[in-house]
Amino acid sequence: MTRLFGSPIPRLEDERLVSGRGRYLDDLGRGALAAAFVRAPHAHARIVDVDVTDALDIDGLVAVYTWEDLPGKLAEPLPLLIPHPALTHPKTGYPLAREEVNHVGEPVVMVVARDRYVAEDACDRIRVTYDPLPPVVTIEDAVRAEHLVHEEVPGNVAAHLVQENGDARAAIAAAPHTLELDLDIQRSASMPMEGRGVYARWDAEDGSLRVYTSTQTSTSVRAAIAAKLDLPLHKVEVVVPDVGGGFGVKIMHPWPEEVLIPWAARLLGREIKWTEDRREHFISSAHERRQLQKVRVGFDDAGRVLGLDVEIWHDNGAYTPYGVIVPIITSTQLLGPYKPGAYRVEFRSLYTNTVMVTPYRGAGRPQGVYAMERTLDAIADYLGKDRAEVREVNFVKPEEMPYDHGLVFQDGRPLVYDSGDFAASLRLLKELVGWDDFESYREQARAQGRRVGIGIACYVEGTGVGPYEGGHVLVEPSGRVMVSTGLTTQGQGHHTVFAQIVADELSVPIEQVHVTTGDTRLFGYAVGTFASRAAVMSGNAIALAAREVRAKALKIAGEALSRDPEDLEIVAGAVRAKDDPDTALDLATVAVLSNPLRYAFDEAAKRATQFAVTDTSKPPVPEGEKPGLEATAYYSPPRSTFANGMHAAIVETDPDTADIKILRYCVVHDCGRMINPRIVAGQIHGGVAQGVAGALYERIVYDENGQLLNASFMDFLMPYATEVPKIEHAHLETSSPLNPLGIKGAGEAGVIPVSALLASAIEDAEGFRITRMPISPSDLWHLRQRFAAGEIEPLHRASRRETA
Amino acid sequence: MKPPPFTYHAPTTVGEALGVLAELGPEGKVLAGGQSLIPLLNMRLAVPPHLVDINRIPELAYVRVDAGGVRVGALARHAELERHAGAYQAVPLLRQALQLVAHPVIRNRGTTVGSIVHADPAAEMPAVLALLGGTVELARKDRRRTVGAADFFLGPLESCLEPGELALAVHFPHLPGRTGTAFVELARRHGDYALAGLAAAVTLDEDLRVAHARAAYVGVAPVPLVVDLTDAVRGVSAAGERSWTLAGRLAQSEVQPEADIHATAEYRRHLVGVLTARALHQAAQRALPEPGPDRTETTP
């Protein structure tokens, strides 16, 4: 049988999804009551009064709840998911606002009604009186601290963290050359096509709750609901249906709705569903990306970084339930494939009266890569060197792996790279994009009055973070192989890749393998799907479980066939003797034999009943064994794996309109061993598209009052097919030594270097420095005006080109 | 995002529609393609108590080419007009502009008359009507009137349509001989409302030099702004590449752009200059007696 691991087979999910047979959250619970929310219209205000009188006579209204109605733990602030010693002033919101609102969109009143139309009618008629407070909207506002988001948080500083490896400031002071950069990266958002949603059913007779939610973590939502509603864990089931994209926003949990809807369902004894609409998603689901960065770097004549000192101001929005994961990742992953002589990074995570910030695909890495790559571009320009060359001299070399950066990563473990061959990746990329031939292309273009530029950006991505994931593999007496893992899926093709792994490990046809994810009824121990970890974590756990099943199958078959298990193999779904293919038992039969029976329910089961078994000298289930051809295994890595990649792009900027067009986009990507290259390519395409979106189109814009000005797809410019370039890519596969399958993770890769890359390419086309991303034609045109007025320094290489 | 309640009327003749509208007065709102109105309803930015759906009035679903130009009934979809060979032949600017109106799927439902009545200053079809000096045929139960484009658009999302009135059709007159047209705009994404753009018409004299040049601008004034650019380019050779910048400068002095989150006012004004030159050049090329293959590039 051909090995499926590594082969680009079509996905098993697709037949269902292209036929309209997907089951997304809002497809469930037909007939359930609908919830809607009155959300704060002010960025910062005290709630003076909530008057629901006008809503009460609406036909179809079922219930209206405010904070006052919430009992017990539900009335307390939502959990701080990831505490950190540096997070000295954590703040989390209430499920429904209590006394104060801290961003536009914060839920204040929950309405339950016959359907969503009626629920919205009721929301319209509820009068909330607010006493507005001065809002803190930007990082600059927060730093100024003229006003505070939370009275008890001085200076609006949620967290302050310094990490240092070596004495960076001394190294910079002693370096032959130094540079300083001020950088700015704007706010964006995950924006999955399906918003969030929760559907809950209370079974009064059983005292149990079934909750469906569009989340990236089933087990942790379950734990949160059980805790908030004071229910035994085993009385709460969380089932994750098909999820229409997550990109990080759905790893945040429990969202207010995830505890409120179940609570109301129990209270009312009715099924209730809440489906987030697009406007709600904009103003109440998490955003990411905004940071200000100050970089000081010291380097030698070759462009080698001797000391790097980075200061980051990170906008965490109104609350910090997800801790300081994003700025921690920024500050550690900033290093990319490079080894600065000494590194110091300091960040302040600041409150603003805006939607909270939690990881969005890339999770702080795009910002870190932006800081580092802008810095390397600046060094190259300063020295008059090739940008690729300056990168190369700073690379960690393959023989230096594992490479310890002397820092603590987001999982609390040392930042140690496991593998990678950055120089090889760079060679591949330069070849792919035609790096060395670009200057002649530039000249040709210039002769036609066209302005083109090339850029390059590299990254390393810590993937597959712990603590663990598990997998369960069960061979049914029918021969069907049921696989489950607790983490969830939202379009990555996990059902296919996990089935590929199991089909190989058990030597069964992939059609027999059925995978379930994110269902606490089947698998109760899990962490979640984020940080490009699903393939690494669950992939390995499932492989280990399958290997146990295989061993058990050989053992049981060995007994049945009176052969040493060592002499047996599994081929095409049957255990057979290596030396005698006719001596064989199919796995279905082995599964039957694995479970000694008293009752035969079908023909096959007869083989396992008590009078069919001949050896009566041993107990039917030997000591230390368990019935059933199944196994559960866990994979818990010592630390993260590190995937890496490099992108290059050629852009053209219109000399008159300042319109920006990507002419070519090239990717070299190394995520270790690929389970399914087609799926990996899809992940890269999607990531790059989101990266391009974040670099050239999308930006969450608040006005000075904290009103979100573009809370619709009309004004939040998600790219269509007409805006996304074609992506050319090549793979490198450096196996990870950390896990049995040698895989790393590919989910976020595409998005990470894009802002840095396009800034590099645009400034190369324009001849002056780009320090703020995203960039629009209007922005670029204004930069040109300032450049023409002598307010911006030219790039050194541009003036060199002029004089050449 | 669910629309508020309203009372629904679905007349099947123009007479019936006018009767209902007369009865409802300011409470009635006409629903045609719904591609602009229904988003506003879903966001509850508009809360009309009554909707009068004219989609069941077949007599309004037509595109007719006559000696004077193209008459488009209130139920003709953008897509129908875009594909109409006769309409294209009579007034090529229609297709040139329609290709820039949102996306194909929106054009399948959206109506040209509806877009004009919606009077969005960033929309293409009002500018086309304004440039061509077209007319809107309005009917009320007791009165019919025809209003010229110049009098029709009063401000952003504001036309002279009165309560109880229904726009039955618009008429796009065709242009004199040796006239070429172009629609050039710059949008952030393909299909978005333009940051700035214009419909341009250039008429050449017998020596193939510019006799007359006009443009109607989108996105840079409260209404589709028509500017006569003749003075800036009179006598310019249609074959020439350069000489159009003066017209751009003239246009820049006429427009009143505003800033929004996508672009500053200065940048929009700058674009007006650049795009004017490009549009006039393109239009002039098309005015030449043996024009090359029709080029309706969507990117400037």
Place this chain on the structure above:
Amino acid sequence: MTVPELHEITLRVNGVAYRTRVPARRLLSDCLRHDLGLTGTHVGCEHGVCGCCTVLVDGQPARSCLMFAVMAEGCEVTTVEGLAAPDGTLSAVQRAFAECHGLQCGFCTPGFLTVLTAFLTENPKPTEEEVVEAISGNLCRCTGYQNIVAAALRAAEILREERAEEIVAAGDGDGAEPERAREEAAE
């Protein structure tokens, strides 16, 4: 408060006539999904920008979030559930999406499938640019569109192959027609 007036409507969806009572404001998308149980049509923005809810109305793609159910009375509506053959065989567009990895989370997919189904009927031999233009009103957050474009081109190819086969099957044996059909398919 008064109960809103209900309108009795008959919708023909995927060849089946459904009779239902809806308030005037009920969006066609909600009616299809929640009244008729055809949840394959998805709702991504409810302001007509994302294209997830696209269905065919009398063969033409339209946003079902920008139509009231009452407006669809008497129309022939096709949703993603109606694209496959009655025996469940996937249509060429559906197969091509699976073959080319043209979907990830699958949420936007029904909109792309309906748009492309109509588009390829009108334009059986599109260029890549024409495909991009055809899908230019549909947002996808997962795929970066590259494989969607590839799937559309592949679907066109499959359709041409199928047409050629049909002609061969129906051919009278002189060989000329199938030859031409095969050539066309190969182009």
